[in-house]
Amino acid sequence: MTEALPEELREFASLYPYELDDYQIAACHALSGGNGVLVAAPTGAGKTVVGEFAVHLAVAASRKCFYTTPIKALSNQKYNDLVDRYGADRVGLLTGDSSINSEAQIVVMTTEVLRNMIYAGSPTLNNLGFVVLDEVHYLADRFRGAVWEEVILSLAESVQIVALSATVSNVEDFGDWLSTVRGRFEVVVSERRPVPLFQHVLVGRKLVDLFEGVAPTARELPSERAAKVNSELLRVSRNEATRVRDDSRSPRGRSGRGRQQHGRGSGQYGGATHPRFAGRPTSRAEVAIVLERASLLPAIYFIFSRIGCDSAVRQLEGVTLTNREEAELLGRIADRHVAGLGGADLAALDFERFRDSLMGGVAAHHAGQLPAFKAIIEEGFVTGALKLVFATETLALGINMPARTVVLEKLVKYNGEAHVDITPGEYTQLTGRAGRRGIDVEGHAVVAWQAGMDPRAVAGLASRRTYPLRSSFAPTYNMAVNLMATLGPTRARDLLEQSFAQFQTDKSVVKASRTERTLQVDLAAARESLECHLGDALGYARLRDEITRLESESSRARRAERADQLESSITALMIGDIVHVPRQGWSVVLRVGQKQRGGQPWAQVISADHTVLKLEPHDLRGPLASVGRVRVPRDFSLRDRRSRRAVLVAMSDKLKQTDAQVPDTAFPSDDAVAGRIAELRAELRAHPVHACPDRESHAVEAARIIRLEREARRLTAETTGRANSLAVQFDRVCAVLADLGYLDGDELTDAGRMLRRIYNELDLVAAECVRRDVFADLDPAQLAAVLSTLVYESRPSRDSSHPRMPDAASERAQSELRMVWREVGQLERTHRRDRGREPDIGFAEAAWRWSNGQDLAKVLATTGLAAGDFVRWVRQVIDLAGQLATAVGPGDLRRTCHLSADSMRRGVVAADMSED
Incomplete structure (x- = not known):
């Protein structure tokens, strides 16, 4: 078949040890013909071959090719692959932390870097012929997805785009949109895996096929599979249900647990499907033994918990899955990646324990690890020496780590708010890692049996492809000023209306319009049937309706305004503030916080009689107002009566010194609305229909x-709003910017030009803080602490400790920053914009300590963060400091930003910048 290919494609295909699949050849043909191409195929099917062909074409035509990825680790991996093929002089790398050979013919970069280049009009874009958008389905990502659409819409028409996507159910819609906005674009879809995948359930210590009598092939579609669930699994499920019913009727013993019936199954391999098997979960060590004896290693074992992954490695300490040569190879890989770290840092990271498990063939891979440790695991796994990796689902998002087998411990995960079932799309993404092309003749997906499991539900997950791609595109402040600067208002709106988000929305407008036409017919008939001999009955009804509407809206507005004032008053509080609390009197604020992201704020206070309360907005009659502040020691403990008494004595002294009065917290009334309601009531009484005996009918x-x-x-409004939804959002964004002075008509002010360089979820808050000198007079460590509150987001935790700013100067600046955030939020509410997330001080002390030169062990012990999380957040603070240094121009703040970034770019952070 290779002989029939065009010479250019035949030459490229010869670089691979296997024949290219039909879909890969079709996509490459499309590129050769000058078209853009969207390739949608399962994980592990070889989509990147098409991206690599774009690189091949660029080199042959002496054009540039940018290869973009969603994550830095994937950028590093692809950079190394291309260096191996084309040499280091032809390949560059650009991420937020790394810049290697940036003017090379082939440059690998994160998608955000390309977006920023486009907005800046970078000369690096000259002679660009091809752009590969790897993992383009990331455009559905809530926080980062807009970047992919910005790039697709903004690239020059002469650039050919290669979009590589996981299999999605609405790929045709996405392809139609790409054709609409980019011109010649072909869609190539494959649902076939290059390596057949066998599905199993691990019951006790026995691997049972999920489907009965079906041997999958590489060319089989999930929909073609005879989805007949193995009768053996159904029997296990029935027997388990019977045992549960029997146990519920069994007499209880002294232990209160009833009779023990075959609690460990038969205790023999293959005996788990005994009719009385209770469905006992298999231990992780037992899973490793089963996989090793069945020759199903190397394997990725997905556990939807970082702690669970680390615990699993500890549970397998002492288990050896490697031979001597493999262990030595893994040891050398580990030592090479940490060569830049000192002994103290390695001790703080418990490196020796990590290395011992690694050499035994076992490791964990999750976002809480250092990039250096993840790089060790990724390289070790690719060699085949590392046999079993416990991983969270983040590993499935692009890193090239195929395995012979994938194990799913559970089919439920925590999404940040609740435990939910994984979707068929997620199941497909995870199990897609199984089966290494060119190495394995088949892949294996193993689901561990759990009590109450329904084998038919597992079969449903394994047989469906239901992953729709939904755009998350929405204009931000930074996007708005960049579009205004580069395109102007008219073309900016045109670009927004070309987005995939608008493309998807427009389809729903047709259905809404049809409903609206039907409603108009009903309305015309109803109007004809209404008449009164005394006058206009409909006009009379409209007066009554207007009165009701005004009364209702006035009440809602008052409640909303009061709620906002109450929430803002709590949010504004700082530790040590003296406030007057209803029914409790003068009190000192001990802690402030928020229930969860977007939830209501709260404050913990202690009153003069030592009563401790947790105040929420609904507990207050009016806004809290601070009349002074006392010092609450960092080691303050509510359990210590002397500590409580000292704070309360300080409060009493402060109140005497300031002669504080109970503040007036009454809410103002809306006299204008009340007056208008009175006028309407007078009109109502004077209306002729008011005297009609049939007025109520x-x-x-x-x-x-x-x-x-x-x-x-x-x-009508919904249809119009949908049809112009993004343009409306854009106008609201521009209205906020105009009110704050970032736009003067259609022109950017100096403040607007500064905002162009700030890429942060709270970009406008950061820019306002610069304009109001919130960051002025801070030293580098204090600035790091305050900037961290703009990037950090706490993970859900049961930890009752309350973070605080590290010193008085940073606390003062943070208080001012929160005031800016509230004022911006109030303006956003006025213009019907969603308020930006609340600044989070949870990382402030860690950033301050690291910037001040404290060693890693002490900082990690203080924060309780995983090392990888710590490094990631430090790097985001460094990134924001660098953005501000670029944005603010010459002066003291720029110098402090550079000093702050430099102070944090050390030790494990600096080492991992070279790794990731």
Whole structure:
């Protein structure tokens, strides 16, 4: 087949040890013909071959090719692959932390770097012929997805795009959009795996096929598989249910647990499907033994918990899955990657324990690890020496770590709010790692049996492809000023209306328009049937409706305004503030916080009689107002009566010194609305229909008409709003920017030009802080602490400790920053924009300590963070400091930003910048 290919493609295909698949050849043909191409195929099917062909074409035509990825680790991996093929002089790397040979013919970069280049009009874009967007389905990502659409819409028409995606159910829609906005674009889809995948359930110590009598092939689609669940698994499920019912009727013994019936199954390999088997979960060590004896290693074992992954490695300490040569190879890989770290840092990271498990063939891989440790695991796994990796689902998002087998311990994961079932799309993404092309003749997916498991539900996950791609594109402040600067308002709106988000929305407008037409027919008929001999019954009903509306809206507005004032008053509090609490009197604030992201704020206070309260907005009659502040020691303990008494004595002294009065917290009334309601009531009484004996029956008919009219207006507004939804959002963003002075008409002000360089979720808050000198007079460590609050987001935790700013100067700046955030939020509310997330001080002390030169062990002990999390957040603070240094121009703040970044770029952080 290779002989029939065009010479250029035949030459490229010869670089691979296997024949290219039909879909790969079709996609490469499309590129050769000058088209863009969207390739959607399962994980491990070899989509990147098409991206590599784009590189091949660029080199042959003396054009540039940018290869973009969503994560730095994948960028590093692809950079190394291309260096091996083309040499270091032809290949560059650009991430937030690394810049290697940036003007090379082939440059690998994160997608954000390319977006920033486009906005800046970088000369590096000259002679660009091809852009590969690896993992383009990331455009559905809530926080980062917009970047992919910005790049697709903004690249020059002459650039050919190669979009590589996981299999999605609406790939045709996505392809239609790409054709609409980019011109010549072909869609190539494959649902076939190059290596057949066998599905199993591990029951006790026995691997049982999920499907009965079906041997999968590489060319088989999931929908073609006879989805007949193995009768043996159904029997296990029935027997387990019977045992549960029997146990519920069994007499209880002294232990209170009833009779023990075959609690460990038969205790023999293969005996787990005994009719009385209770479905006992298999230990992780037992899983490793089963996989090794079945020759199913190397394997990735997915556990949806970082702690679970680390615990699993500890549970397998002493288990050896490697031979001497493999162990020595893994040891050398580990030592090479940590060569830049000192002994103290390695001790703080418990490196020796990590290395011992690694040499035994076992490791964990998750976001809490140092990039250096993850790089060790990734390289070791590719060699085949590392046999078993316990991983969270983040490993499935792009890193090239195929395995012979994938194990799923559970089919439920925590999504940050609740435990939910994994979706068929997630199941496919995870199990797609199984089966190494060119190494394995088959891959294996293993689901560990859990009590109550339904084998038919597992079969459903393994047989469906239901992963729709939904755009998350929405204009941000930074995007708005960049679009205004590069395109102007009219072309900026045009670009927004070309987005995939708008493309998907427009389809729903057709259905809404059809409903609206039907409603108008009903409305016309209802109007004809309403009449009163005394006058305009519909006009009379409209007066009544307007009165009701004003009363309701006034009440809601008052409640909303009060709620906002109450929340803002709690948010504004600092530790040590003296406030007057209803029914409790003068009190000192001990802690402030928020229930969860987007939840209500709260404050813990102690009153003069030592009563401790946790105040939330609904506990207050009016806003809290600080009348002074006392010092609350860092080691303050509520359990210590002397500590409590010292704080309360300080409060009493402060109140005497300031002669503080109970603040007036009454809410103002809305006299204008009340006056308008009174006028309408007078009009109502004077209306002729008011005297009609049938006015209430008229009112019922009229009320129906008003409801239909309101529904018609809602549909019209919704249809119009959908049709121009992003343009409306863009206008609201611009309105906020104009009110704050970032836009002057359609032109950017100096402040707007500064905002162009700040890429942060709280970009506008950061820019406002610069303008208001919030960061002025801070030293580098204090600045690091304050900037961390703009990037850090706490993970859900049961930890009751309350973070605080490290010193008075940073606390003062943070207080001012929060005030800016509240003011921006109030303006956003006025313009019907969602408020940006709340600044989070949870990393402030860690950033301050690291910037001040404290050693890694002490910082990690203080923060309780995993080493990888610590490094990641430090690097984000460094990145923001660098953005501000670029944005603010020459001066003291720029110097402090550079000093702050430099102070943090040391030790394990600096070492991992070279790794990741």
